[in-house]
Amino acid sequence: MSSLIKEREHQVFTKGRDDYKISAEKVSAAGSVSQRACVFCGSRVVLYPIADALHLVHGPIGCAAYTWDIRGALSSGPELHRKSFSTDLREEDVIFGGEKKLYRSLKRLIPKYNPNAVFVYSTCIVGIIGDDVEAVCSKVAAEEGISVIPVHSEGFKGTKKDGYRAACKALMRLIKTGSTIPRNKGSKPVINILGEFNLAGESWIIKKYYKKMGIEVGAILTGDGRVEQIRQAANAELNIVQCSGSLKYLAKDMKEEWGIPFKQVSFFGIEDTASALYTVAESFPDNPEIMEKTKSLVQSELSKAYPILENYRKDLTGKKAAVYVGGAFKAFSMLRSLKFLGVSVVLMGSQTGSAEEYEEMKEMADPGTVIVDDSNPSELSAFIQQLGVDLFVGGVKERPMAFKLGIAFCDHNHERKIALAGFEGMLNFAKEIHNSLTSRVWQTIDEARESDPWKI
Amino acid sequence: MLLRHTPAEVAERKALTINPAKTCQPIGAMYASFGIHGCLPHSHGSQGCCAYHRSTLTRHYKEPVMASTSSFTEGASVFGGQSNLIAALNTIFTVYNPDVVAVHTTCLSETIGDDVTQIKKKAFDDGKIPEGKRIVNVSTPSYVGSHVTGFAGMCAAIAKEFCVPTEEKTDQINLIPGWVEPADMRELKRLMKEMNVPMVMYPDTSGVLDTPMTGEHDMFPKGGTTIEQLETTGSSFHTFALGKFGSEDAAREIQRIAKTPFDVMDLPIGIRATDRFLMKVSEITGMPVPDSITDERGRAVDLIADMQQYFSGKKVALFGDPDQLFALTEFLLDIDMKPVHIVSGTPGKYFSQKMSEIIDDEVPTANYRNGSRADTFLLHQWIKNEPVDLLIGNSYGKYIARDEDIPFVRMGFPIVDRIGHQYFPTVGYSGAIRIAENILNALMDRQDRDAPEERFELVM
Numbered sequence: 001m002s003s004l005i006k007e008r009e010h011q012v013f014t015k016g017r018d019d020y021k022i023s024a025e026k027v028s029a030a031g032s033v034s035q036r037a038c039v040f041c042g043s044r045v046v047l048y049p050i051a052d053a054l055h056l057v058h059g060p061i062g063c064a065a066y067t068w069d070i071r072g073a074l075s076s077g078p079e080l081h082r083k084s085f086s087t088d089l090r091e092e093d094v095i096f097g098g099e100k101k102l103y104r105s106l107k108r109l110i111p112k113y114n115p116n117a118v119f120v121y122s123t124c125i126v127g128i129i130g131d132d133v134e135a136v137c138s139k140v141a142a143e144e145g146i147s148v149i150p151v152h153s154e155g156f157k158g159t160k161k162d163g164y165r166a167a168c169k170a171l172m173r174l175i176k177t178g179s180t181i182p183r184n185k186g187s188k189p190v191i192n193i194l195g196e197f198n199l200a201g202e203s204w205i206i207k208k209y210y211k212k213m214g215i216e217v218g219a220i221l222t223g224d225g226r227v228e229q230i231r232q233a234a235n236a237e238l239n240i241v242q243c244s245g246s247l248k249y250l251a252k253d254m255k256e257e258w259g260i261p262f263k264q265v266s267f268f269g270i271e272d273t274a275s276a277l278y279t280v281a282e283s284f285p286d287n288p289e290i291m292e293k294t295k296s297l298v299q300s301e302l303s304k305a306y307p308i309l310e311n312y313r314k315d316l317t318g319k320k321a322a323v324y325v326g327g328a329f330k331a332f333s334m335l336r337s338l339k340f341l342g343v344s345v346v347l348m349g350s351q352t353g354s355a356e357e358y359e360e361m362k363e364m365a366d367p368g369t370v371i372v373d374d375s376n377p378s379e380l381s382a383f384i385q386q387l388g389v390d391l392f393v394g395g396v397k398e399r400p401m402a403f404k405l406g407i408a409f410c411d412h413n414h415e416r417k418i419a420l421a422g423f424e425g426m427l428n429f430a431k432e433i434h435n436s437l438t439s440r441v442w443q444t445i446d447e448a449r450e451s452d453p454w455k456i
Numbered sequence: 457m458l459l460r461h462t463p464a465e466v467a468e469r470k471a472l473t474i475n476p477a478k479t480c481q482p483i484g485a486m487y488a489s490f491g492i493h494g495c496l497p498h499s500h501g502s503q504g505c506c507a508y509h510r511s512t513l514t515r516h517y518k519e520p521v522m523a524s525t526s527s528f529t530e531g532a533s534v535f536g537g538q539s540n541l542i543a544a545l546n547t548i549f550t551v552y553n554p555d556v557v558a559v560h561t562t563c564l565s566e567t568i569g570d571d572v573t574q575i576k577k578k579a580f581d582d583g584k585i586p587e588g589k590r591i592v593n594v595s596t597p598s599y600v601g602s603h604v605t606g607f608a609g610m611c612a613a614i615a616k617e618f619c620v621p622t623e624e625k626t627d628q629i630n631l632i633p634g635w636v637e638p639a640d641m642r643e644l645k646r647l648m649k650e651m652n653v654p655m656v657m658y659p660d661t662s663g664v665l666d667t668p669m670t671g672e673h674d675m676f677p678k679g680g681t682t683i684e685q686l687e688t689t690g691s692s693f694h695t696f697a698l699g700k701f702g703s704e705d706a707a708r709e710i711q712r713i714a715k716t717p718f719d720v721m722d723l724p725i726g727i728r729a730t731d732r733f734l735m736k737v738s739e740i741t742g743m744p745v746p747d748s749i750t751d752e753r754g755r756a757v758d759l760i761a762d763m764q765q766y767f768s769g770k771k772v773a774l775f776g777d778p779d780q781l782f783a784l785t786e787f788l789l790d791i792d793m794k795p796v797h798i799v800s801g802t803p804g805k806y807f808s809q810k811m812s813e814i815i816d817d818e819v820p821t822a823n824y825r826n827g828s829r830a831d832t833f834l835l836h837q838w839i840k841n842e843p844v845d846l847l848i849g850n851s852y853g854k855y856i857a858r859d860e861d862i863p864f865v866r867m868g869f870p871i872v873d874r875i876g877h878q879y880f881p882t883v884g885y886s887g888a889i890r891i892a893e894n895i896l897n898a899l900m901d902r903q904d905r906d907a908p909e910e911r912f913e914l915v916m
Contacts, residue, residue, distance in 0.1 A: 005547055005550075005551050006550070007547075027527060027529050028503060028525075028527045029527070029543070029547055030525070030526050030527045030540045030541070030543040030544035030547060031498070031524050031525075031526070031527075031543060031544030031545065031546065031547030031548045031551075032524060032525075032527070032547055032551070033496075033522050033523060033524050033525075033552070034503060034506075034507075034525065034527065035507070036503050036507060037503060037504045037507035037508065038502045038503050038504025038505070038507070039502075039504070040504055041504045041507065041508070059563070059598075060480055060563050060597075060598035060599040061473060061476050061478060061479060061480050061598065061602070061801070062479050062480030062482065062483070062505070062508065062598045063480075063504075063508075063598075064473070064476065065476050065478070065479035065480065066479065066508035066509075066511070066512055067508075068475070068476075068852070070511075079458050080461070082458060083458075083459075083461075083474065083475060084474065084475050084476060085472065085473075085474055086472075086473045086474075086476060087471060087472065087473075088471075088472070088473035088476070088828060088829075089563075089599050090599050090600070090828065091597070091599050091600050093599065094563070094567055094597075094599050100471075101471040101472075102471075104470055104471035104472070105471040105472040108469065108471070108472055109472065112461070112463075113461055123563075124501070124502055124528075124533075124562070124563060124564040125563040125564065125567055125598075125599065127533070128533060128564065128567045128568060129567065155501075155502035155503075155504045155505070155528075155564065156501075156502045156528040156529060156530060156532065156533045156564055157530050158529070158530070159503075160504075377520060377522060377673070377675075378522075378551070378552065378675055381673040396511050396514055396515065397507070397510055397511060397514055397520075397521070399514070399518075400514055400517075400518055400519050400520045400521075401520040401673055403669070404519075404520055404667070404669065404670075404671075404672070404673040405671065405672070405673050406669070406671035445669055445670075445671045446671075
């Protein structure tokens with residue numbers, strides 16, 4: 001295929017035909033129309049949902065402007081995270097340094113907004129001009145008496161994944177400012193949920209399940225996040241990690257620091273959601289009541305969902321899907337969910353999957369499935385046409401491309417407007433792909449494609 | 457209330473921008489690049505810049521937006537981005553094969569001191585660029601100017617690359633439309649055609665960012681000004697640059713290269729600005745304004761007269777880009793409205809000078825400001841001090857509109873929560889009708905919403 005970039009040979013894999021290890025976590029080939037973003041973007045999306053913190057972007061205006069309220073991470077209370085604060089660095093700052101401007105900005109913002117913590121994001125330029133962001137932050141922290149945490153997210157220092165890592169480091173610093181609370185005997189087990197961002201209110205759905213199981217959710221990192229809850233995160237007995245790419249680093253660090261075990265889960269799809277709940281229940285064997293409650297919860301949810309999903313399956317069976325998402329772990333859930341609905345996945349990939357994740361993906365995929373790492377639009381659209389894809393599951397940059405090709409689309413990225421997590425999320429997912437796949441607009445295009453409708 | 461923290465009291469800020477009314481240069485350069493046929497914009501910097509610009513343009517146009525990046529790493533930022541750019545050009549021509557690559561820089565590549573002109577020369581000298589392929593480049597550090605100056609810079613760079621000077625001039629004019637929508641560019645072409653004025657317009661994003669659905673995804677759509685057309689800009693006998701901020705640089709560049717005289721006009725938004733533009737074109741080209749256009753004007757004025765009572769005396773706050781704001785402010789005054797607060801994040805002393813000429817006599821108390829710290833936070837504070845009946849601006853205005861419960865008309869960039877801007881022009885007389893319609897709908901919906909039952913009227 002001519003649209004394949006040579007350096008990407010080992011980032012495109014066809015199951016049943018190729019037998020090499022997919023090379024992952026490679027820097028994108030210069031000149032490719034990559035769908036990936038930068039380190040800053042990775043940090044920003046992870047920390048963004050912390051609603052009572054002030055997020056100050058230290059850099060030229062663009063970095064702040066493009067990340068202003070673009071993520072549907074809902075808050076049940078404060079909404080400080082939805083504003084855009086920037087030091088708006090100008091030419092003179094690049095020459096003389098931006099530390100003063102950063103200091104002044106913080107000194108002005110903190111008394112005005114009274115945030116519970118501040119995150120200061122370093123952008124490309126800050127890394128180059130060498131501002132000592134760390135020093136400014138600790139100075140202001142001492143003067144104002146609140147946590148002012150630098151996020152070392154200079155855009156060029158790696159990939160989006162390194163941004164996740166920088167965000168995890170920042171979170172770890174915040175958690176370390178918390179205190180240990182002695183636990184009362186007989187109180188409910190406490191867990192944290194990592195890598196859940198409350199898009200379209202998904203955290204609330206998940207929280208509700210655990211509550212019904214008799215589990216207390218301590219902190220959600222970072223969906224509907226609050227500084228104080230995050231500070232207490234080290235008091236939990238278990239961390240469950242969703243969206244493996246972003247918060248696994250934190251889970252590992254917390255295990256090392258406080259011995260808190262973690263389990264990787266997913267809330268996308270019926271099976272994965274059920275298994276996420278059972279995984280937690282099994283972690284508290286001394287408390288058999290939890291397992292009982294979990295069983296009855298899952299049973300009741302499934303008996304509600306099955307008949308509805310069965311109806312969708314009738315229309316969806318035999319359709320072919322492409323899944324291209326940020327992290328690979330989510331793609332696994334998508335694969336299972338789509339299979340459940342009778343849809344086969346013929347193309348799948350991610351922006352930032354790891355080599356191990358791709359091995360797993362190979363295992364799960366049907367023969368003939370094409371797997372791509374860090375793909376680009378021309379590659380994706382060529383495969384879509386070649387493989388006869390009917391439905392694309394992806395994000396903002398893929399949506400119009402899919403529509404132009406005349407195929408259905410489901411947004412499974414941060415712009416989604418409907419909750420896709422949990423049992424009810426699966427119903428929404430089925431409904432959304434059903435609506436898109438069965439839309440009459442595709443027939444209109446087909447008519448145009450087959451015969452010029454205005455030709456007499 | 458999302459903006460509950462905004463205090464009414466305005467205090468001078470030395471540092472800090474809150475809820476900006478601008479973004480950075482590279483996205484403007486990228487948008488202008490889409491106005492060349494077969495062009496791939498290229499971002500010389502980190503991957504994120506390119507991803508953000510593509511996402512923002514995609515949200516605004518609901519179209520695939522293709523651009524490549526040098527994908528800077530830590531190594532590149534230490535040793536310079538030359539090898540990245542040369543590798544990128546190689547990938548681009550091998551894989552995507554555009555006619556033109558339009559390279560813009562970012563804060564990162566600028567600060568480490570990459571000289572793109574030099575790198576480009578080297579790439580050509582070393583035979584890395586296939587025969588007949590062209591590269592445009594412009595310097596667009598994010599810490600200078602705004603998205604508007606980035607657009608202007610790329611327009612000038614395009615002239616620099618393509619304009620071929622000739623002694624003999626043809627009867628063609630150059631039209632530089634400024635940062636307007638594809639629909640506006642389409643409308644400008646229609647108006648010139650209607651007047652029988654031969655012209656070349658660039659950039660022309662119509663047919664690039666508003667492509668029809670065909671079931672195919674074309675990396676380089678049908679639209680855009682072709683290289684052949686661009687090369688003729690040097691033989692045109694006159695240049696019209698619409699909007700000083702967006703288009704003057706390009707007109708000057710063409711003048712420098714081909715000695716082509718130019719006129720910088722306001723964007724033809726509203727009745728009078730459109731009058732001036734068309735009359736000037738008529739004067740320079742000798743082509744009369746046809747009756748068909750006079751009738752369009754008549755229809756626009758008729759609508760305004762019919763609905764004049766609804767516009768009269770209503771206070772308006774507006775924010776956006778300078779060229780749009782100048783013409784729009786004048787139009788609002790012409791329809792008896794009262795612009796009281798005007799904000800643009802784009803720097804430049806000319807803004808207050810020009811705005812002062814437009815508004816000081818008409819509304820002596822009007823607030824207007826541009827540049828650093830002229831953000832929507834400030835606009836909101838002004839509105840708290842002097843409430844308005846209408847807000848006009850890009851989608852980011854919706855927070856203020858909701859908090860203060862103000863009718864809101866979307867105009868500008870980006871518009872990420874409504875459609876229409878892609879399809880309906882705001883330039884020309886038909887554009888004036890569209891703006892008037894949007895304003896009226898917003899005001900009248902509000903009147904209906906708030907009217908007590910006995911005053912809830914069928915006929916308005």
